[in-house]
Amino acid sequence: MSDNHNLLAEQRRALILEEVRRRGGARVNELTRKLSVSDMTVRRDLDALARQGALEKVHGGAVPVAEASTHEPGFEAKSALELSAKEDIARAAAVMAQPGSAIALSGGTTTFALAQHLLEVPNLTVVTNSVRVADVFHSAQRSSGAVQAGRPGTATVVLTGGVRTPSDSLVGSVADAAIRSLHFDVLFLGVHGISVEAGLSTPNLAEAETNRCFVDSARRVIVVADHTKWGTVGLSSFASLDQVDTLVTDAGLPEEAREQIQEQHPQLVVAGEPEEPGTDSGPETGGL
Template identity: 80%
Template sequence: MGDNQNLLAEQRRALILDEVRRRGGVRVNELTRRLSVSDMTVRRDLDALARQGMIEKVHGGALPVSDPSAHEPGFEVKSGLELSAKAEIAKAAAELAVPGSAIALAGGTTAYALAQRLLEVPELTVVTNSVRVADVFYNAQRAAASGGEGRPAAEAATVVLTGGMRTPSDTLVGPVADAAIRSLHFDLLFLGVHGISVEAGLSTPNLAEAETNRHFVRSARRVVVVADHTKWGTVGLSSFAALDEVDVLVTDAGLSAEARAEFADRSTELVVAGEPTGDADS
């Protein structure tokens, strides 16, 4: 974080907040050393951040604010988070899609970013429970049919949108969606998640969405999770798959060394967007 004693309070607090979120917590003595400021200054900064609801103060340091396990942000809120990471993840994940294959895209903002990349992959059959994802393909097809800038690959794609009840993240879940997914078989599933951890596996705050995701996982020959580093360590209300059920995790370079180490002895392949594949789990 640097050791500039003349940082403005706002700059210091932004650096502290970034460090808390990136590392999952910091201690006061670490911050005083890295920022070259007094213990009292750091504590005042932590007090200010805590009053704003940005961190949670604990004895000797600070932790990120934890969302309730049943809280589910809407699509518009989530779409504004980690934009550059999602773009990099989408680019890397799209390279796993084979032309002519049957793929599934479960709902979410990372899946939405991925859908735009998949427009470049020809002759896909795409099954999704995301209204937003389906619209990416439908809009591209309409543009191509009207002589606009739609991509030929998008026009060749066959898109199947499941029915079901709509969630705050604009995915369709429930018995109708579950029945449709159970009757199908996918070469590849791209799955965004609310949270991922060693203990809880893949999780979501929405119980119906968890059940629908279970059916997606069971119907896929290969499961690819697309999740930025902020999802690591987050636990939603309901788990729907263990880490060992994931064939590939595509994430970004912000993933901590500790999290990467968890995959060293697992069968799950770790792909870190923007890094050479061979270095992803080093």
């Protein structure tokens, strides 16, 4: 019963964050009506979200946090955001991983969601600098007993070394050297922010360099990012939009943003919406 209660709390807080971000703020009495819960429940949720740094409490309600370009939320804080969008994106991106291919996954909560869908793709070789993503594959292997070659859901995971970030990614010279020595069929890349001017960016300088190494080592770059990442600019850019082959996002992305992205170069895949005829959604296969 405790687990169900926690799940409901997570879902409720995700809805509160979505409302605050969409409207630029929300009042307690509005949230109680929208969620059909008590005033005290909403206030507890706001307290919890404020402690995570996900929003700022004000008299009578809450407003979005005005993030500096160097602000880097932790994994737990980000994992509560846009849950349904991330799940849609993960499901759409997973079909782009071909059995037997070598793939890389960067850190992030969207790539974490994607990793759980990739368990169904057989014979993958997975390289990741995300502790959380690696745990998904390692846990699946332990629960299934001995790893059998060719068994769906199994994978070889190479976890690069380095310095751990607030997002539980490993970055720095050790990670960079490991990534540069490898070659991937496809990179699934999570990002802090996307814009036409700044391209892909992150608030962490070391993570920016590690992500550059990932991009340079991949034959195909697939960015997985929900609509709230559009227009966000972190301290350091690490790739331009024309270096992205495919952007997988959700239906919340505004039409103006879609047009700007398509003017650049990437194939745009909006999770839950049909792709245009003639698009190629699968990467070429091959080993490391």
